[in-house]
Amino acid sequence: MLFTHDNAPTVRMTAAPARTRLDGVDMARGLAVLGMFVAHIGPAVINPTAGGAADFLAMLGNGHASILFATLAGVSLALLTGGDRLHQGLALRRDRVRIGVRAVILFVLGMAMTELGVPMMVILSFYALYFLLALPFLRVRPAVLLVVAAVWAVVGPVASFFLRTAISGETAGGALAFTDLTSLSTAGAGIQRLLLDGAYPVLTWMPFVLVGLAVGRLDLRSTAVRLRLLVSGVVLAVVGAGGSWLALNVFGGMRALQPVLEALRPIAEQMGKDPLDVLQMTGFGTAPTTTPAFLLINAPHSGTSFEIAASTGAALAVLAVCLFAGDHLGKLFAPLSAVGALALTVYVAQGVALKILMDSAGEALMAQPWLPLLGFALVSLVFCALWRPFLGRGPLERVMHWTSTKTSNALVRA
Incomplete structure (x- = not known):
């Protein structure tokens, strides 16, 4: 459920007909997977001096892909719990258990990947916390969710800045590994990493999930809703990027950053x-x-x-475009949608494959910086396009669905 959604609950409390899966959501998630590839093994990562198209691709993928994932995670939470027809009673209680079980699985899987030393900032353990923290918001109305997300987006980064200023031993970047749990001090640092100063800290990333949860509560099959998402996304992206430009170039931000920029000048040259x-x-x-x-x-x-503002806007615009494309070009983009439907399997597989590749041929890749990205993308598209029509859920998606469903059925009875 981290990367995919189930539209049909185990127990349905109303007689409403089951809805078909939204291909556009899978398509957007597939784009996020390819964006992750760009961030992890793109040509600008292999060779930072590549320039040109490599830099442009990095600009599109870096940061935006993971934020698109987080936003779609919120959408998936909403769809799992009924979308614009929120489940009630027994069905919702079972949904909560399913989300909790999946969060535990993701948490452990994320620690395992970090312990393995995959050459990327693993997001899974952070996602697990996002889901648990989202549980109290499942029944909150979309308008209220958006207000909470907006306030959090403003207050969270400022609070993070001053908290990290006051705390010694900041651990910028990284995730949580099993070895972090071997002592109280390392466990404390690991928890701090998840909440405050890691690669995807809860304090500044929850707005993405809350916005996605609000969006998933809307009727995403409605053309009017999709148009509002598209317009809102573009406006929000412009406000975020434009506001930053004004703050830096008109209101003195660049002057304050000048000492830092001068220190970076030799490396930049x-x-x-x-x-x-x-x-x-x-x-x-x-x-x-x-x-x-x-x-x-x-x-x-x-x-x-x-x-937060600019990337959330970009995520909403991408989702809106994909929802339209999913209706009219679904067959053409079926391989991309398949990647989105099997995103957890692809994410874990690319992390392990990337570890093997970098350990065995890291230096050789410098001569062909585009080859790894093209190879990962092509293999993923072909594999998922062949798997999904015949076998349905991916291997890890099957484990998540089976475990969470069986547990919820056992723990929550009529």
Whole structure:
């Protein structure tokens, strides 16, 4: 359920007919998977001096892909619990158990991948906490969810900045591994990483899930709703990116960042880039605490209010476009939708494959920086396109569905 949704509950409390799966949601999730590939093994990652198309692709994928995932996770939570027809009574209680069980599985799976040392910032353990924290919001109306998300998007980054300023031993980036649980001190640092200063900290990432939950409570089959999503997404993206530009270039943010930019200038010149571009490439989940001016940037993994607004807007616009495309071009984009439906399996598989590839041929990839991305994308599209029509859910999706459903049926009885 992290990456996919089930539209039909185990027990239905109303006589409403079952709805078909929304291909557009799967399509958007498939785009997020490909965006993750760009962020993890794209040509700009393999060779940071590649420039040109590699940099443009990195700009599209870095940060935006993971935020699209988080937003769609909220949408999936809503769809799992009835969408715009919220489940009630026994069905909703079983939904809560299913979400809790899936959160536990994701938490353990995320720690396992981090322990393995996959060369990427693993998001699964963070997702598990997002889901648990979303449980009290399942019955909240969309308008209220959006207000809570907006307030959280403004207050969260500021609170994070001052909390991290006051706390020594900040652990920027990273996730949680099994070895973090071997002592109280490492466990405390691991919890701090999940909540405050890791790669996808709860304090600044919950707005994405809450917005997705609100969106999933709407009638996503409605053309009017989709148009509102598209327009709202574009406006929000412009407000986030434009607000950051104004704060930096009109209201003095660049002056405050000048010492940092000057320190980065030698590295920027070697890479043939502007110091601000280099600064925006160095995010690890949170804004540095050296100056409050860092809260004014809109950069991948910076955790600022401007990034939250701009990337949430982009996610909503992508979802709206995919919902339209899913209705009219579903067969053409079926392989992409299949990747989205098997996203958890693909995510874990690419992490393990990436670990093997980087350990065995990391230096050799410098000569062919586009090859890994193209290979990962092609294999995923072909595999999922062949698997889904004949076998349905992916291997890990089957485990998630079976375990959570059996547990909820056993624990919550009529």
